[in-house]
Amino acid sequence: MTADTSFTQSTFAAVVGADYVLNGFAGGSLTFGAMGGILKSGISFANSPTTGLFEGTTVGLHAGYVGDKIRLGGIVKYDSLSMDYDAPTLEPFGESTATVAFSTLGGEIEAGYNIMSGTTVDVEVVANYAMTDTVMEAWTLQETDIVGLGQSQRAAIGVELSSDLSNATTDISASLTIKYWNEFAGENTVTVTSFGSEFDVAGSTTGSFVEIGAAIDFLQMSGFGGTFVGTWVSDGTSNSTNAQLKLSYEF
Numbered sequence: 001m002t003a004d005t006s007f008t009q010s011t012f013a014a015v016v017g018a019d020y021v022l023n024g025f026a027g028g029s030l031t032f033g034a035m036g037g038i039l040k041s042g043i044s045f046a047n048s049p050t051t052g053l054f055e056g057t058t059v060g061l062h063a064g065y066v067g068d069k070i071r072l073g074g075i076v077k078y079d080s081l082s083m084d085y086d087a088p089t090l091e092p093f094g095e096s097t098a099t100v101a102f103s104t105l106g107g108e109i110e111a112g113y114n115i116m117s118g119t120t121v122d123v124e125v126v127a128n129y130a131m132t133d134t135v136m137e138a139w140t141l142q143e144t145d146i147v148g149l150g151q152s153q154r155a156a157i158g159v160e161l162s163s164d165l166s167n168a169t170t171d172i173s174a175s176l177t178i179k180y181w182n183e184f185a186g187e188n189t190v191t192v193t194s195f196g197s198e199f200d201v202a203g204s205t206t207g208s209f210v211e212i213g214a215a216i217d218f219l220q221m222s223g224f225g226g227t228f229v230g231t232w233v234s235d236g237t238s239n240s241t242n243a244q245l246k247l248s249y250e251f
Helices: 088-093
Strands: 006-027 026-045 046-065 070-086 097-117 122-141 144-164 172-192 197-204 207-220 222-235 240-250
Touching: 006 046, 006 240, 026 070, 046 207, 122 172
Parallel strands: none
Antiparallel strands: 006 026, 026 046, 046 070, 070 097, 097 122, 122 144, 144 172, 172 197, 172 207, 207 222, 222 240
């Protein structure tokens, strides 16, 4: 017996932040920054009326260094979300809705090394490590108590191709990145207590996937700039796409 558990999830985020750039540090530039904003995400299933709507806030700190051939960066982020859960098929038996609180603490570091500088294209080897810890606070539905934990650790290796498209008034760069990720320590555990009996439901999320990203950066002489990033991720059975737009102004 097989069941189609496929789902669609859409996410929206609005984030503001500030960066401080220290030029001339160790022959390059050092950046510190902070950010904060709101998140909203909805999930629906292909063969079930069950839905979930996530809303909440996100805050983070990041730092980075760019030198002649070396690039280093890192970010730490905390998300606090609530989910409005709705399972209409449970209505005949009692409660069918609940509000669930989630918190996630995560971070990622990235390193890059330029292996070739050409007249039109630069080639850089990149490596990443990322981790997250998620807590699902205890909630109750139809006299059943539920609490969950999630952990993820993953690493990636890849290559980035970049090109300088600047003109007399605007600095412009474009890049294409291909990464192979391996999630080597991923596990989700849910503890269910119903009528005095307790049991755990656990699932492993280890595996590999490919990420392809494209980005365009621009900075005008006036100080106004921005970055557009689009990514596509696939593990061979499921796919996801993501687009981000960042606007900035340098004082």
